[in-house]
Amino acid sequence: MSGNKKKHKILFLDAYDSFSNNITSLLTTLLHNVDVYVLSIDSPLLDPTSPDFHNRFRRELAQYTAVVCGPGPGSPDNEADVGLMNYVWQLTAGSGLLPVLGICLGFQSLVKYGGGEVKRLKRGLHGMVREVLHCSDSDCGYGNGDGNIFHDVKPFKATLYHSLCGDIGQHEVSEADWKEDRGGAKWKAIQGKCPELLPLAWVEEERENGEVERILMGVLHLRKPFWGLQYHPESVCTEQEGNKVIENWFKEALRWNEEQGRMVVEVAEGERLAHQATKPSLLSRLQVPVGDDEQTTSSTATTGETNKIWWERIGRRPEYRSVAVRLPHGVQVSDVVEELGLDGSDKVVVLESANAAATASARADVRGRYSIIAAELDEALRLEYHTGNEYATLKLQSVNGLQVDLSERVFLASYGGIWGLVASFQETRSLGSGVELPDLPFLGGFVGFITYEQGLSDIDIHLENRQHHRPDVCLVWVTKSVIIDHTLGLVHIQELYSSDTDVDDDAWMRSIADRLVSTSPHHQHQLFNDLPSPAKRAKTRRPSTSTSIQTPLTKEYEAKVKACQEFIAAGDSYELCLTDQTKITRPLSDAIPSTTSQEHKASQQRPTSPTFNRKQQQRRRSSSSLVPTTTSTPVPSSWHLYKTLRSRQPAPFASYLRLGGVTLVSASPERFLTYDRRGRCSMRPMKGTVRKSESVSTLEQAEKILHVPKEEAENLMIVDLVRHDLHSICGAGNVEVSDLLKVEEYQSVFQMITVVEGQLPSPSSSHQDGNNRKKYTGLDVLAASLPPGSMTGAPKKRSCELLQQIEQHRERSLYSGVVGYMCVTGRGDWSVTIRSLFRWDDERVTVQGQGEQDGQQSEEEHEVWHIGAGGAVTILSTPEGEREEMFTKLAGPLRVFADLG
Numbered sequence: 032m033s034g035n036k037k038k039h040k041i042l043f044l045d046a047y048d049s050f051s052n053n054i055t056s057l058l059t060t061l062l063h064n065v066d067v068y069v070l071s072i073d074s075p076l077l078d079p080t081s082p083d084f085h086n087r088f089r090r091e092l093a094q095y096t097a098v099v100c101g102p103g104p105g106s107p108d109n110e111a112d113v114g115l116m117n118y119v120w121q122l123t124a125g126s127g128l129l130p131v132l133g134i135c136l137g138f139q140s141l142v143k144y145g146g147g148e149v150k151r152l153k154r155g156l157h158g159m160v161r162e163v164l165h166c167s168d169s170d171c172g173y174g175n176g177d178g179n180i181f182h183d184v185k186p187f188k189a190t191l192y193h194s195l196c197g198d199i200g201q202h203e204v205s206e207a208d209w210k211e212d213r214g215g216a217k218w219k220a221i222q223g224k225c226p227e228l229l230p231l232a233w234v235e236e237e238r239e240n241g242e243v244e245r246i247l248m249g250v251l252h253l254r255k256p257f258w259g260l261q262y263h264p265e266s267v268c269t270e271q272e273g274n275k276v277i278e279n280w281f282k283e284a285l286r287w288n289e290e291q292g293r294m295v296v297e298v299a300e301g302e303r304l305a306h307q308a309t310k311p312s313l314l315s316r317l318q319v320p321v322g323d324d325e326q327t328t329s330s331t332a333t334t335g336e337t338n339k340i341w342w343e344r345i346g347r348r349p350e351y352r353s354v355a356v357r358l359p360h361g362v363q364v365s366d367v368v369e370e371l372g373l374d375g376s377d378k379v380v381v382l383e384s385a386n387a388a389a390t391a392s393a394r395a396d397v398r399g400r401y402s403i404i405a406a407e408l409d410e411a412l413r414l415e416y417h418t419g420n421e422y423a424t425l426k427l428q429s430v431n432g433l434q435v436d437l438s439e440r441v442f443l444a445s446y447g448g449i450w451g452l453v454a455s456f457q458e459t460r461s462l463g464s465g466v467e468l469p470d471l472p473f474l475g476g477f478v479g480f481i482t483y484e485q486g487l488s489d490i491d492i493h494l495e496n497r498q499h500h501r502p503d504v505c506l507v508w509v510t511k512s513v514i515i516d517h518t519l520g521l522v523h524i525q526e527l528y529s530s531d532t533d534v535d536d537d538a539w540m541r542s543i544a545d546r547l548v549s550t551s552p553h554h555q556h557q558l559f560n561d562l563p564s565p566a567k568r569a570k571t572r573r574p575s576t577s578t579s580i581q582t583p584l585t586k587e588y589e590a591k592v593k594a595c596q597e598f599i600a601a602g603d604s605y606e607l608c609l610t611d612q613t614k615i616t617r618p619l620s621d622a623i624p625s626t627t628s629q630e631h632k633a634s635q636q637r638p639t640s641p642t643f644n645r646k647q648q649q650r651r652r653s654s655s656s657l658v659p660t661t662t663s664t665p666v667p668s669s670w671h672l673y674k675t676l677r678s679r680q681p682a683p684f685a686s687y688l689r690l691g692g693v694t695l696v697s698a699s700p701e702r703f704l705t706y707d708r709r710g711r712c713s714m715r716p717m718k719g720t721v722r723k724s725e726s727v728s729t730l731e732q733a734e735k736i737l738h739v740p741k742e743e744a745e746n747l748m749i750v751d752l753v754r755h756d757l758h759s760i761c762g763a764g765n766v767e768v769s770d771l772l773k774v775e776e777y778q779s780v781f782q783m784i785t786v787v788e789g790q791l792p793s794p795s796s797s798h799q800d801g802n803n804r805k806k807y808t809g810l811d812v813l814a815a816s817l818p819p820g821s822m823t824g825a826p827k828k829r830s831c832e833l834l835q836q837i838e839q840h841r842e843r844s845l846y847s848g849v850v851g852y853m854c855v856t857g858r859g860d861w862s863v864t865i866r867s868l869f870r871w872d873d874e875r876v877t878v879q880g881q882g883e884q885d886g887q888q889s890e891e892e893h894e895v896w897h898i899g900a901g902g903a904v905t906i907l908s909t910p911e912g913e914r915e916e917m918f919t920k921l922a923g924p925l926r927v928f929a930d931l932g
C-alpha cells in the first residue's frame with residue numbers, strides 16, 4: 032500500500048464507450064506512475080439531483096491529480112450522454128478546479144462548454160486514420176509549460192471515431208487567413224464565438240465536392256486547466272508519436288497543480304467512489320465457499336451420503352484417463368459420430384474442424400486441427416439458465432444407465448450471478464497442477480452454447496417481454512469424449528473420473544476404441560442414399576409438407592440499413608452490425624422428446640453402458656435420422672442438414688448441437704475467444720467479407736478489395752473494441768494486436784480478420800495468500816466480452832440498444848451468441864454462432880394441407896428453423912451492398928434445405 036501512496040491517481044469518466052479500457056491502459060502504461068480509477072458518467076453514487084451532490088463530487092475529485100472525460104455515443108447536446116462531464120467543466124478555482132483532458136465526446140463536451148457548437152460532420156469518420164496537423168509553439172504562441180500539449184511532437188497519424196465535430200467558427204475564417212502559415216488564424220482563438228478556446232490541432236478533410244472540412248482536433252482552454260482531443264490517442268492505429276501528447280498533457284497537469292499549490296487528498300481505498308479499471312474476478316464475487324474443504328450451506332435435498340447436495344458432488348477432484356487409436360483411413364468426424372450412434376441422439380455436441388482437410392494457403396491457414404465429440408450426454412450434468420431468472424437449473428437424466436431425472440434450482444444471488452456459479456463449479460473441478468496431461472485442447476469440462484440475449488444482459492441491457500423459458504446458457508459437464516487429431520490422424524477416447532466414486536474400469540474407452548478401429552468411411556454420396564431423390568420427393572409429397580422459406584424483404588432490409596446510418600450520423604454509433612432472420616418451416620424431422628416422460632421412456636430403452644449393442648444402435652440410427660412424421664415422406668434429419676452444410680461449407684468452427692431443447696447446425700468460420708492453460712487469451716474478430724466469384728477467386732484479388740479504407744475501418748473498430756473487452760480483465764499493458772487486418776480464404780468467401788491477444792493476471796500472486804478468489808480464468812474474459820463485438824458494432828452497449836430497436840426486438844437467440852468449451856485444465860475455445868441454422872423443439876407451427884388420398888383439409892405440425900445473417904453497417908455502406916452481403920451469408924446455410932428438399 033505504501034508504494035501506492037506515491038502514485039498519481041487519474042479519474043476516468045466513462046461515457047459507455049467501447050474503447051474506454053484502452054484509454055485507461057494507455058494512461059497507466061505511458062505515464063508509469065499512475066493508477067486510473069473509473070466512474071461512469073451516470074454513477075448512481077453521484078446523483079446530481081441529490082442535495083449533497085456538489086460536496087460529494089468535490090470530495091471525490093480532490094483525490095485525483097487529474098480527470099479524463101472519455102469518448103462515447105451520443106452528443107454533448109444531450110445531457111444524459113455526458114452526465115458528470117458537465118459538472119467538471121463548471122468547476123471554479125474555489126470549487127475544486129483540477130486539470131482535465133477530454134477525449135472525443137469529452138472533447139466535444141468541452142467545446143460546448145467553451146461556447147462552441149457541436150455539429151454533424153459532412154460525413155462521419157469512423158476507424159479512419161488521418162494526419163493530425165498540430166500547432167508548433169511559435170504558431171500559437173504557447174509552448175512548453177504554457178499549455179501547448181503538442182509541444183515538440185512530430186507529425187503523426189491518428190484514428191478518428193466520430194460523427195460530430197466541434198464548431199468554434201472555423202468555417203467563417205477566410206481561406207487566406209486560414210492558410211497563413213506562421214501564426215495563422217487556425218491557431219488563434221476565434222474571437223466573438225469561443226474566445227477561451229485555443230485550437231491546437233486540426234484535420235483537413237477533403238470532401239467529394241472538393242470542399243475542405245476543417246475538423247477541430249485539439250483545444251486548450253485559456254482560463255482553466257482543460258484540454259481536449261477529438262482523435263483517439265488509444266487506438267491501435269494511432270501512431271506512437273501521438274503518445275507524446277498524452278505525456279505532455281500530464282506534465283502540464285502536474286505543473287498546474289504545483290503552480291496552484293493544489294494538494295491531492297489521500298483517502299482510504301474504501302472511501303473512493305470510483306473503481307479500478309479492471310473487473311474483479313468472478314470468484315471474488317462469491318459469497319459461498321469455494322474449494323473442497325468448506326462445508327456447503329445448502330439446505331436442499333441431499334443424497335444422504337454427505338451434506339453436499341447431489342450436483343455438488345458430481346465431478347469433484349477429477350482424474351483423467353485416455354486411449355488413443357489411429358483414425359482409419361478416410362474416416363471422417365461424421366462417420367465417428369454415426370459409429371457412436373450419436374447422429375440420431377437428442378443430446379449431442381460435435382465441435383468439428385470441418386475444414387481440417389482443406390489445403391492450407393501459406394498466408395491464410397485457417398484449418399482447425401481437432402474435432403471434439405461429447406459422448407454419453409444422458410449421463411452428464413447439465414446447467415441451464417434462462418436470462419433474467421434468479422436461479423439456474425441443474426439437471427441429470429441418468430446414472431449408470433438408470434433413469435434418475437434429477438433437477439434442482441440453484442439461486443444465483445450468493446454466486447454473484449450465473450457466471451459466478453459456473454466459475455465456482457469449475458474451480459473445484461479443475462485438473463492440472465502436478466499431473467502430466469496430454470496436450471489436447473479438451474480433456475473434459477463444460478461444453479455448450481450461450482445466446483446473444485445472455486450477452487445483452489451481461490452488458491446490462493434489459494430484455495423485454497420474453498415469450499419463452501428456453502435456456503440462454505446451456506452447458507453440459509462432459510466427462511466422456513472423443514477427440515480427433517486431424518494432423519496426426521489419431522482418435523483420443525478419454526474420460527474424467529473420480530477414483531472415490533467411479534469404478535476403476537476403462538471398459539467404456541476400450542469398447543469405443545474397438546468400435547472406432549473397425550469403422551469404415553461412409554462415402555460422401557451415401558449422404559443422400561437413404562433419402563428419396565428430390566424429384567421423387569417432389570412427386571410424392573403432399574403440398575403441405577413442402578418446406579416454406581421466408582427470407583427478409585429486400586426493401587425492408589435496405590430501409591434498416593438507412594436507419595442504422597441515421598443513428599451513425601447522429602453520433603450514436605460508429606458501426607452497427609445489422610442482422611435479419613430467415614425462417615424455414617418444414618415437417619417435423621428429428622425425434623423430439625416433447626415431454627419428460629417421453630424422454631424418460633426413450634432413454635430407458637437405450638442402453639448407456641459400455642455394453643451398448645451395435646445392432647441396436649444401427650437400428651436407432653436409421654430410425655431417428657429419418658423420422659417418419661405424420662406425412663408419408665421422410666424428412667431429412669438435422670444430422671443430414673449438418674452433414675450437407677459441413678461438406679458444402681467446411682469451416683474451422685463447425686458444430687452440431689442438440690442440447691437444452693435446441694438443435695444447432697453451424698458452419699462458423701469465426702473464433703470468438705480462446706485461452707490456454709497459462710491464461711493466454713486470443714480473440715479473432717472478423718470484419719470485411721467478400722464473396723468468391725469468377726472475378727474474385729484468389730487471395731490477392733480479395734486483398735485488393737478488402738484492403739480499402741471502408742473495410743479496414745470496419746475491422747479496426749471491432750479490433751479496438753475487442754482490445755477494450757480484453758483489457759477489462761487482463762489489465763493495463765497486457766493486450767496486444769498480433770496480426771492486423773489479415774485476409775483469409777474460406778470455401779465461399781474471403782474474410783478479413785485480426786488477432787488480439789491478452790494475458791490473464793498471474794494467479795500466483797493471489798495464491799500466495801491462499802486466496803484463490805482473486806484468480807482469473809478464461810471464463811472471466813468470456814463473461815466480460817459477450818456479446819461478441821463483431822456482431823454488435825461499437826460502442827457496444829448503445830449499438831445493441833439501437834439494434835434491438837431496428838431489428839424490432841426480435842431475439843437473435845443462438846445466432847450471434849457463442850458455442851464452445853472450457854476444459855478442466857483451464858483451456859477454452861468459443862466460436863461466434865454465424866453461418867448456421869437452429870430450431871427450438873418447442874417452436875411449432877400448424878400448417879393446413881390436403882390429404883393425399885381424399886383431398887380433405889388436414890392440419891400438420893411443422894418445425895421452424897432460423898438462419899440469421901447480416902453485416903456491419905458503417906457510414907460508408909450502401910443499402911444495396913449491405914443487402915447483398917446479408918444474402919451472401921444467408922445463401923450457404925439456406926442452400927441445405929434446397930439440396931435436401
Ligand SMILES: C=C(O[C@@H]1C=C(C(=O)O)C=C[C@H]1O)C(=O)O
Nearest residue numbers: 718719720821865900901902903
Ligand atoms: C453478421 C455476420 O457476420 C459477421 C459480420 C461480418 C462482416 O460484417 O463482414 C463478418 C463476420 C461476422 O462477424 C453473419 O455471418 O451473419
Ligand SMILES: NC(=O)CC[C@H](N)C(=O)O
Nearest residue numbers: 102103135136194195602
Ligand atoms: N468517439 C466518440 O466519443 C464520438 C463522440 C460522438 N458520439 C460522435 O460520434 O462524434
